[in-house]
Amino acid sequence: MRIAPPLQIGPLDPDAQDAVRRLAAETADHDGVAPLSEQPLLHLGTDADWLTHVVAHDKHGGTIGYAQVDRGGDVAGAELVVHPDHRRRHTGSMLLRTAERDARLPAVSGAPGQRGKPLRVWAHGDLPPARAFAAARGYDVARELLFLARPLAGAAPSGTAQAPDGFTVRGFRPGEDDDAWVALNARAFADHPEQGRLTADDLRARAAEPWFDAAGFFLVEPAGGGAPVAYLWTKVEPGQPDGARDGEVYAVGVDPAAQGHGLGRALTAVALEHLAAVGCDRAVLYVDGDNTAARATYDRAGFTTAARDVQYAPAPATMS
Ligand SMILES: CC(C)(COP(=O)(O)OP(=O)(O)OC[C@H]1O[C@@H](n2cnc3c(N)ncnc32)[C@H](O)[C@@H]1OP(=O)(O)O)[C@@H](O)C(=O)NCCC(=O)NCCS
Structure with missing residues (x-):
């Protein structure tokens, strides 16, 4: 036994x-x-x-x-x-x-x-x-999370990526931008079970991690000023070996009110440019299997599926 x-x-x-x-x-x-x-x-x-x-x-x-x-x-x-x-x-x-x-x-x-x-x-x-x-x-697959990757060799040189007309991109200012980012993230990920409920404390916990680099965190604002409408956060783990350095497109969030202006595509280009500039060899990211809009953006940006995570739920017959 x-x-x-x-x-x-x-x-x-x-x-x-x-x-x-x-x-x-x-x-x-x-x-x-x-x-x-x-x-x-x-x-x-x-x-x-x-x-x-x-x-x-x-x-x-x-x-x-x-x-x-x-x-x-x-x-x-x-x-x-x-x-x-x-x-x-x-x-x-x-x-x-x-x-x-x-x-x-x-x-x-x-x-x-x-x-x-x-x-x-x-x-x-x-x-x-x-x-x-x-x-x-007695568990079934409930959700699928894909791990996408693309090599950065041949990525556009720094300064090429542009914000769409009517928007500007600037660096995130830790402390000063925390609350605006929490509100934007909640709007952008209102339907997302984990990402949408991140708090200022969650943000600060990440900002205290060794990988955090404000230079890889960007906000998009309307050109005339106002609250940020989109953000891009990248993450590069320190201590990765030369020649095999991954840079993650850690999160991209666009306020639903600002969707449809090409901000997702523009921020993906900013991410590739930034990650190449800081010496990464590969850009990687996670995306929900059923997020067809994001997957289309990343397909167009040259990403392919490298691995998948699966979320299991009890099959209906076994629920009590
Ligand atoms: C998945 C995991 C948690 C299983 O832990 P474990 O202690 O080996 O699982 P159990 O001994 O309770 O297995 C229960 C039953 O699952 C099935 N099972 C578990 N591992 C198996 C394997 N490698 N091959 C075939 N059947 C397996 C068997 O039916 C087993 O019953 P049995 O040993 O009487 O035949 C472990 O492999 C692990 O830590 N994997 C990495 C983390 C992970 O994937 N976590 C998410 C799990 S959904």
């Missing part, structure tokens, strides 16, 4: 956070794909009603599995990982069962009228173990 390990639910102290970071790094080395995305890693130290940390230990107390459930949005989003040396012992199943129970809790304990949320589980890279695991646990 295989006995699944004990689980510990609750906030993580700094040592426990480091153990989860090591688990994620060792899993990434083995699988070739990072099992936890940026947001759950940034939340490892967060202790909040709407966030649950679940750690699986081996009998020596080592961290062999981890799940995080975020009930802050419209759905309960979970990411979970089991160390490659400890798989097929039902640790993943226990973490998932805990996440399922957790998703039924209200976002704020004791909040009147609050109900549980539908659970969604991310599988980065959508590797065969995740696919088999999801099928065995």
Whole structure:
């Protein structure tokens, strides 16, 4: 009989956070794909009603599995990982069962009228173990996130990209532009489950990361002045090897009221120019599989699909 390990639910102290970071790094080395995305890693130290940390230990107390459930949005989003040396012992199943129970809790304990949320589980890279695991646990694909890439050799030289008539592009000013950016981002991503609810604190957490560079963050304003109507944020992780340096089109947001003026296309050109100028070899980005407008923009800009992440949801028959 295989006995699944004990689980510990609750906030993580700094040592426990480091153990989860090591688990994620060792899993990434083995699988070739990072099992936890940026947001759950940034939340490892967060202790909040709407966030649950679940750690699986081996009998020596080592961290062999981890799940995080975020009930802050419209759905309960979970990411979970089991160390490659400890798989097929039902640790993943226990973490998932805990996440399922957790998703039924209200976002704020004791909040009147609050109900549980539908659970969604991310599988980065959508590797065969995740696919088999999801099928065995009765989960279907609910959403697909594509990872697109294009080489930067031959990108237009600096200064070529232009804002469409009636608009100007300027650099983001940290601190001064924070609130305007939060409002613009919420308008641009009103239908987006994660991106649209970023707060000024989320922005500041990213601005404190080693990769943050205000020179790669741009705002578009109406030429006559006024609140920004679009933004482009790029991200270049430090310490990447020469010759294989990726630069991410981290986020592009256009206010719905300013859509249809070619701002998405213009900002993509600004991104390629900027990333080439700071020495990147490849431009990369994530886009929702069903975002046909954005995909058409990136197709035209020469991007192709390099990988896909999948979000799984319980198949209707298994929902309780
Ligand atoms: C997916 C993952 C969490 C599974 O963890 P795990 O502890 O090995 O899973 P379990 O032991 O609970 O597996 C439950 C069932 O899923 C199926 N399954 C899991 N991994 C499988 C694999 N590699 N091949 C075939 N079936 C598999 C089996 O039916 C298994 O039951 P069984 O062992 O009795 O046959 C783990 O492989 C992992 O961390 N992957 C990287 C992160 C990731 O993709 N997370 C998202 C998951 S949706």
